Amino acid sequence: MKTEKLYETDGMLHTFRANIIETKQTEKGFALMLDRTAFFPEGGGQTADKGMIGNAKVLDVQIVDGEIWHDTDILPETETVDCTLDFDERFRKMQNHLGEHLLCGAIHKLYGYENVGFHLGADYMTFDISGPMTAEQIYEAEKLANRAVAEDAPVRCYVPEDISALEYRAKSEKLEAVAEIRIVEVKGFDRCACCAPHLDRAGKVGLIKIVDAMKYKGGMRFSALCGFDALADYDRRLTEIRRVSALLSAKPHEIALGVEAKLAELGEAKKQIGALKRELSALKLAVIEETDGNICIFDDTMDGNALREFATNGVKKTSAIFAVFSGNDETGYQFVIASATIPLKAKVQDIRAALGGKCGGSDKMLFGHADASKDAILTYFG
Ligand SMILES: [Zn+2]
Known part of the structure; x- marks a missing residue:
């Protein structure tokens, strides 16, 4: 070269x-x-x-x-x-890169696994190792890597005279292909073949934090952040926690309890709403007079389940067809049509032709969506 x-x-x-x-x-x-x-x-x-x-x-x-x-x-x-x-960016990369060396070195020391992949993006770093790890093992490796940072060992990059006499971690074959046999040594901690530029002391890495771990190809894939990236991430997380804390009126270290309490409140409120909806539906049905003709009701407060329940109960009001629609002329109507006496499947084609949209179901009950206007629907059910 x-x-x-x-x-x-x-x-x-x-x-x-x-x-x-x-x-x-x-x-x-x-x-x-x-x-x-x-x-x-x-x-x-x-x-x-x-x-x-x-x-x-x-x-x-x-x-x-x-x-x-x-x-x-x-x-x-x-x-x-x-x-x-652009040394700020280079320094950021070197913090993450050497942080990865220290983490992989710690994992190798503790569990004997190899580093089989590495990627350093604009705002994240991932690396893969060759075996599975538990949450406790990950924590131990992270602690050991951070201890190496605290001990601030010097980092030396060199091409050894006799590579065969040296014990070192080699990356996967794919990574090895781009690497010359050049050794990066964190004194007393780790020795690894690598081609990239490195910080001269382990202390310059700053905090090393694994932020995500997942099982990957029989081993693990980790996302980690080091140094200023870890600081920026801590800041982002703190900002989120403060927001949630303010929204919940809970202390920052008690937001999970705050969320649990809110979810319980929400569950209770949903139950009450359900009961009130059923009561309201019964009242709406009570004022409908029984008839031999078709009944067609419009109610835009009802969702799919409410429409179905309303039609199930409403069908007793007529010996013909009971239909209930929810929606408006602009977006169309969701509907349920029920009858205790008239087989409805035979009417599907006719309803589709008259109301547009989709329609299907059983002889007792049809479900669908109509494109027709309220006036056209009322005219159809006469
Ligand atoms: Zn390296």
């Missing part, structure tokens, strides 16, 4: 001077090759660094045919360029 990878030896380097050795025009702008770079190209589950090369904005960095190409918006004015990484 023509480019010296500065990010491999010093992950904290974020300004450097380099020479442009090749350029080409691309669809989006330009691509540059430098004699040395601290910009990490996309690989191993981590996105490329951004920043500036001279006065040109770095849009992407990729390894193409074994060479590192920096995609830029313009061509820098000079051949020798001062380069600056």
Whole structure:
């Protein structure tokens, strides 16, 4: 490779001077090759660094045919360029990345599982391990990883002289394909083959927090947040808790009790509403006079169940058809039609033709939706 990878030896380097050795025009702008770079190209589950090369904005960095190409918006004015990484973003990635090393190192130490996948997105980090874990085991691994942070061990990246003499964690074959045999060592804690840039001390990772765990392909998939991402997440959660706490008038650490109490209240209220609806329905039926003709009622307070119950009881009021509709002329009507004497299935076609929409059911009861207006429905049931 023509480019010296500065990010491999010093992950904290974020300004450097380099020479442009090749350029080409691309669809989006330009691509540059430098004699040395601290910009990490996309690989191993981590996105490329951004920043500036001279006065040109770095849009992407990729390894193409074994060479590192920096995609830029313009061509820098000079051949020798001062380069600056967007280091806040790089630091955020390194916190999450080294946090993943520490978590996988802890899991390997405690339970012997391997890391078989890693992805670092714009606002999340996931990684996969090769075996199942209980909630208690996850908690123990998380604690051990955070202890390594507290102990602030130095982190060293190097290519060993004799790799066969070294004990280290290797990532899956897929990840290994993009990684050179380069070792990242958290002194006294973990040794892992990896190609990405790393923080120089474990303490810089800050808090490591697993926020989600699920069973995945015989092992586990974890979502975790480290450092400033963990802080931002804590802040978001606290904001939500405060909102819920204010809505419930409950102390922040007692919101679950508050929700339980509200759900119990809601359940009780639903029961009362149900009883009142039945009472109201009985009163509405009581004022309907018995007849030999059809009865057609409109009531837009009724849902499907209420319509059915109303028709079940209302059918006793007539020796013909009892129909009840809920809705309006704009959105149409939901209905139930019942009869104790007239077989209704034979009327389905006729009702569909007259009222539009859908209709189906048994000889005793039809359910459906009508597109016709209230006037047209009343005319039909005469
Ligand atoms: Zn790494």
